[in-house]
Amino acid sequence: xxxxxxxxxxxxxxxxxEEEHAKLITWINEAFNAADTxxxxxxxxWKKHYKLYRSYIxxxxxxxxxxxxxxxxxxxxxxxxxxxxxxxxxMAADPVGPEDVAPxxxxxxxxxxxxxxxxxxxxxxxxxxxxxKYGTGVGKTFYETVTSKHRxxxxxxxxxxxxxxxxxxxxxxxxxxxxxxxxxxxxxxxxVETLIYEGPKSQWVDIFNFWVxxxxxxxxxxRYTIERVYREMSYxxxxxxxxTYRLPDWMSTEEITNLDNEPSSVRRNILGEGQPTDPTRKxxxxxxxxxxxxxxxTVANRKAVLRVMENSYNHGMKPYFQVVDYLNEGEFWGSGxxxxxxxxxxxxxxxxxxxxxxxxxTGNQMYAVADG
Numbered sequence: 098x099x100x101x102x103x104x105x106x107x108x109x110x111x112x113x114x115e116e117e118h119a120k121l122i123t124w125i126n127e128a129f130n131a132a133d134t135x136x137x138x139x140x141x142x143w144k145k146h147y148k149l150y151r152s153y154i155x156x157x158x159x160x161x162x163x164x165x166x167x168x169x170x171x172x173x174x175x176x177x178x179x180x181x182x183x184x185x186x187x188m189a190a191d192p193v194g195p196e197d198v199a200p201x202x203x204x205x206x207x208x209x210x211x212x213x214x215x216x217x218x219x220x221x222x223x224x225x226x227x228x229x230k231y232g233t234g235v236g237k238t239f240y241e242t243v244t245s246k247h248r249x250x251x252x253x254x255x256x257x258x259x260x261x262x263x264x265x266x267x268x269x270x271x272x273x274x275x276x277x278x279x280x281x282x283x284x285x286x287x288x289v290e291t292l293i294y295e296g297p298k299s300q301w302v303d304i305f306n307f308w309v310x311x312x313x314x315x316x317x318x319x320r321y322t323i324e325r326v327y328r329e330m331s332y333x334x335x336x337x338x339x340x341t342y343r344l345p346d347w348m349s350t351e352e353i354t355n356l357d358n359e360p361s362s363v364r365r366n367i368l369g370e371g372q373p374t375d376p377t378r379k380x381x382x383x384x385x386x387x388x389x390x391x392x393x394x395t396v397a398n399r400k401a402v403l404r405v406m407e408n409s410y411n412h413g414m415k416p417y418f419q420v421v422d423y424l425n426e427g428e429f430w431g432s433g434x435x436x437x438x439x440x441x442x443x444x445x446x447x448x449x450x451x452x453x454x455x456x457x458x459t460g461n462q463m464y465a466v467a468d469g
Contacts, residue, residue, distance in 0.1 A: 110392060110405040110407065111405050112402060118402055121394070121402055125384070125394065125396055125399065126399055128310070128323070128386070129323060129384070131310075131311050132308035132311060132321075132323060133308060134311075136430070139231075140305070143304070143305065144364075146433065146435040146436065147364060149170045149435055149438075149442055150170055150174060150435060152166040152170075152171060153166070154166045162450065162454055163449075163454050164450065165446070165450055165453065167442075167445045167446055169438065169441065170434075170438050170442050173434055173438060174229050174230060178222070178225065178226055181222075182218075185221055185222075187209065188205055188208035188212055189205050189208075190202075190208065211296040211297055214296065215296065215298045215299065217299050220236065220300055220301045221236075221299075223301035224236045224420050227301070227304060228420045228421060228422045229422055229434050230433050232421065232422050232423065232432040232436065233419065233421055233422070233429070233430050233431045233433075234301075234419070235301075235302040235307050235417055235418070235420075236299050236300065236301060236302060236417065236418050236420070237300045237324070237417050237418075238297065238417070239297075239298055239300070239416055240295075240296070241294065241297070241298035242295045243293040243294040243295070244290050244293060245291050245293050246288060246289070246290050246291075247288075247289065247291065248288055248289070249289050261276075302417065306325040306326065307323070307324055308325075309322050309323075309429050313429045314429055316415055316417055316419055319389070319429070320388065320389050321386055321388045321389065322386070322387045322415050322417060323385070324384070324385045325382060325383070325384055326382075326385075327380045327382055328380065328383050329380060329381070330350060330379045330380075330381055333350075333383075333403070334350075341404065342395065342403040343402075343403060344403070345402065352401075353381060353397050353398045353400055381397050381398055382398045382399070383396070383403070384399065387408070387415040387417075391407055392407065393405070393406050393407075393408055
């Protein structure tokens, strides 16, 4: 998941001194708590809907009754998703005048190439499915540069070669009758970096990791948005080393500790799968806050401000977009398919399991025997 928004700092907005830093951290924590409290009822519903989508059942010890889960919710979601996938948007640039016909075709091909190279269709499928399950899907747009490092033969002058000697100590000849030679140190090579892709990128955002201001009805009216990801401490240090992030002078890395579980672990715990332990991992919670006054603030574990910069996108808006299944007027979070199917799912499960239990009781009747 993207954590670094690739825009260039134009003004140094980083808090000057410990007092300003503490003031900004206080505001961030208050904003996060307010957004989290407003989102909590939806969050509890999402956890319940996730269990329904995964056909999760619980059975207590000693309970003899049937606990078969009929995947009604799952079948509805997976019946709608292919229809939405079949109508995924294609990039097209319409000409305004006759002179724009040829350039518009070229621009359409470039846009479609960017969509294909950045896996836009796959990300849209994730956003659509999230919208169907929970009511709201969120995506993020940014500019991406993908490179690859590999070795290639050096362009410098080749090292001196030596003749290849045979078992008899005489120089060996090739098929053309010329003496064979080799480099004493083998073929030299250089490490080079190749550009794989550079252009726009859209990415699915897990709504378990996304918050908006409590009063927001959409992204445009949101005073702030908060996205959360988890990264290794080594990742933070690498960005500090190249100047992208800063760490407060008065705060050591040992003071930054992980606060809570990642959403993937939360969902595993919902299904009773537990959380795998990895002693080699030291994760850091990274919050990226976009405000309506044109700032992007990055914070580590709600303790250390890593970066404060201006919104350098030309459109000046927050780099997110929203997909809603069923719109609730005046609310940011919509309603999904599972919300309206929850009662039907319970009814289908109850009737199906009652039929099985009735059949078992009928087929395995008990008889009472009176002695004498």
